[in-house]
Amino acid sequence: MSPSGMGMVVPEETPVRRARRTGAKPLSEPQVSRLSLYRRQLQARPLASPATIHSHALAALCGTSAAHVRRDLMTIGFNGSPARGYDVEQLIGAIGRELDDPDGQRAALVGVGQLGRALLDYFTTRRPNLRVAAAFDVDPAKTGRVIHGCRVWPLDDLAEVVREQGITVGVLTVPAEAVQEVAERMVAAGVVGFLNFAPVPLRLPARTFVEEMDITTSMERVAYFARALVAGGRRKDEHRAG
Amino acid sequence: MSPSGMGMVVPEETPVRRARRTGAKPLSEPQVSRLSLYRRQLQARPLASPATIHSHALAALCGTSAAHVRRDLMTIGFNGSPARGYDVEQLIGAIGRELDDPDGQRAALVGVGQLGRALLDYFTTRRPNLRVAAAFDVDPAKTGRVIHGCRVWPLDDLAEVVREQGITVGVLTVPAEAVQEVAERMVAAGVVGFLNFAPVPLRLPARTFVEEMDITTSMERVAYFARALVAGGRRKDEHRAG
DNA sequence: ATAGCGCTGTGAACGAAATCACAGCGTTAC
DNA sequence: GTAACGCTGTGATTTCGTTCACAGCGCTAT
Numbered sequence: 001m002s003p004s005g006m007g008m009v010v011p012e013e014t015p016v017r018r019a020r021r022t023g024a025k026p027l028s029e030p031q032v033s034r035l036s037l038y039r040r041q042l043q044a045r046p047l048a049s050p051a052t053i054h055s056h057a058l059a060a061l062c063g064t065s066a067a068h069v070r071r072d073l074m075t076i077g078f079n080g081s082p083a084r085g086y087d088v089e090q091l092i093g094a095i096g097r098e099l100d101d102p103d104g105q106r107a108a109l110v111g112v113g114q115l116g117r118a119l120l121d122y123f124t125t126r127r128p129n130l131r132v133a134a135a136f137d138v139d140p141a142k143t144g145r146v147i148h149g150c151r152v153w154p155l156d157d158l159a160e161v162v163r164e165q166g167i168t169v170g171v172l173t174v175p176a177e178a179v180q181e182v183a184e185r186m187v188a189a190g191v192v193g194f195l196n197f198a199p200v201p202l203r204l205p206a207r208t209f210v211e212e213m214d215i216t217t218s219m220e221r222v223a224y225f226a227r228a229l230v231a232g233g234r235r236k237d238e239h240r241a242g
Numbered sequence: 243m244s245p246s247g248m249g250m251v252v253p254e255e256t257p258v259r260r261a262r263r264t265g266a267k268p269l270s271e272p273q274v275s276r277l278s279l280y281r282r283q284l285q286a287r288p289l290a291s292p293a294t295i296h297s298h299a300l301a302a303l304c305g306t307s308a309a310h311v312r313r314d315l316m317t318i319g320f321n322g323s324p325a326r327g328y329d330v331e332q333l334i335g336a337i338g339r340e341l342d343d344p345d346g347q348r349a350a351l352v353g354v355g356q357l358g359r360a361l362l363d364y365f366t367t368r369r370p371n372l373r374v375a376a377a378f379d380v381d382p383a384k385t386g387r388v389i390h391g392c393r394v395w396p397l398d399d400l401a402e403v404v405r406e407q408g409i410t411v412g413v414l415t416v417p418a419e420a421v422q423e424v425a426e427r428m429v430a431a432g433v434v435g436f437l438n439f440a441p442v443p444l445r446l447p448a449r450t451f452v453e454e455m456d457i458t459t460s461m462e463r464v465a466y467f468a469r470a471l472v473a474g475g476r477r478k479d480e481h482r483a484g
Numbered sequence: 485a486t487a488g489c490g491c492t493g494t495g496a497a498c499g500a501a502a503t504c505a506c507a508g509c510g511t512t513a514c
Numbered sequence: 515g516t517a518a519c520g521c522t523g524t525g526a527t528t529t530c531g532t533t534c535a536c537a538g539c540g541c542t543a544t
Binding site for chain 4: 071
């Protein structure tokens with residue numbers, strides 16, 4: 001319990017805020033995901049939208065709860081006014097300060113197959129602060145070209161290009177048999193974060209972050225709970241009704 | 243605490259086993275994901291592999307812990323022998339009995355763009371118990387054809403085809419602007435589970451299961467934790483070292 | 485002015501998933 | 515035959531994320 005209730009003007013430093021300011025990075029995985037979504041939804045609002053937004057409204061945009069939104073924004077030390085809500089412009093900035101590397105981050109995509117091309121398409125539209133800077137493939141027929149604005153290099157140049165461009169994030173869309181070896185080569189070249197679309201879990205040294213994008217497993221999960229819904233009856237619902 | 247320790251031959255009914263047998267479906271989301279992965283990894287083993295496997299080995303294959311494996315298999319009421327481990331063939335069967343619909347389940351994919359085609363490619367190789375039975379698109383240039391073994395229908399036929407084929411799972415690869423409406427039409431036609439690749443959360447009635455496959459958010463999450471690794475120092479590692 | 489409403493910020497309670505730790509037992513080694 | 519080992523099955527514990535509930539306050543309406 002902090003101060004004797006005097007009417008302060010300064011936003012007042014709470015324990016959580018202090019933790020943030022002093023450099024600890026207590027953002028959890030789900031929080032990062034939500035913050036990313038908050039920003040995207042805010043940026044996607046029509047131009048004529050009001051300059052501020054309440055936790056309820058933002059929650060509705062993102063399919064979550066108002067309490068959740070407030071807690072997340074508190075965690076990054078952003079505060080709004082009880083009357084007006086949160087200033088959208090400033091909030092977008094605050095989330096960026098939290099999530100974005102000020103110097104920018106570069107990613108490499110390996111495996112320019114059908115899925116790889118689709119993802120290149122996805123990513124080219126994103127902000128320059130986090131961009132796919134290079135793509136790689138073993139197939140000589142694919143290398144040398146520029147696909148969706150991204151140059152495709154031979155896989156052999158991986159280490160060199162990754163090092164030169166300071167790439168730290170890897171997107172893996174190679175066949176299952178190849179993914180472990182490719183990932184290890186990337187780690188050796190300095191990549192520490194991976195988005196793995198191959199249907200086999202990576203075994204990488206600690207000090208590495210891997211996000212498994214296992215589409216097959218996701219499909220089976222959906223199928224399972226869809227079945228439970230049809231048969232069983234009650235099931236923790238996803239996302240509120242409209 | 244159950245029985246006075248008498249050497250029983252029958253596997254012995256524990257509370258958890260009873261819960262399973264009596265029809266309650268207490269499988270959690272992460273458990274379903276892991277079971278799906280266990281099965282896939284077991285099926286992918288070389289033909290000459292031993293007929294049984296220990297929790298440690300399966301855990302290593304799946305990037306999880308032995309305790310986790312044991313707990314999951316206990317949950318589905320499957321048990322192995324302390325000496326030999328788990329019978330692989332029987333385990334695959336047991337997981338199937340848990341995850342698969344005996345009558346099969348059919349899915350529909352909407353939005354045959356680049357990503358949609360890539361996913362169709364992904365899914366055609368799967369077992370017939372859960373298959374993408376139809377695809378849809380608004381573009382008349384794409385309809386009527388068969389892509390990766392899957393017929394592409396005009397979007398207008400959605401309700402009819404979904405009902406006729408008893409489709410309960412939807413894969414959404416349409417543009418963000420269209421996804422909410424498409425999803426609602428599918429719900430109306432009887433679809434209850436969704437895999438949503440559009441970068442906007444769905445708002446659907448309860449009794450519906452939505453899995454958001456938000457690639458942009460995943461990318462930002464990886465970038466964030468990659469940065470934390472490079473800068474910060476300690477960070478909960480993902481997946482054990484080799 | 486002043487009363488009342490509704491929103492933010494946050495401690496506290498809750499719930500669920502991961503992890504620990506160990507009893508029991510089959511197996512192997514001697 | 516007997517001892518020691520290692521694995522399974524599982525209660526107990528811990529950790530972590532979500533949700534609740536309310537104090538405090540600024541705005542609006544009267």
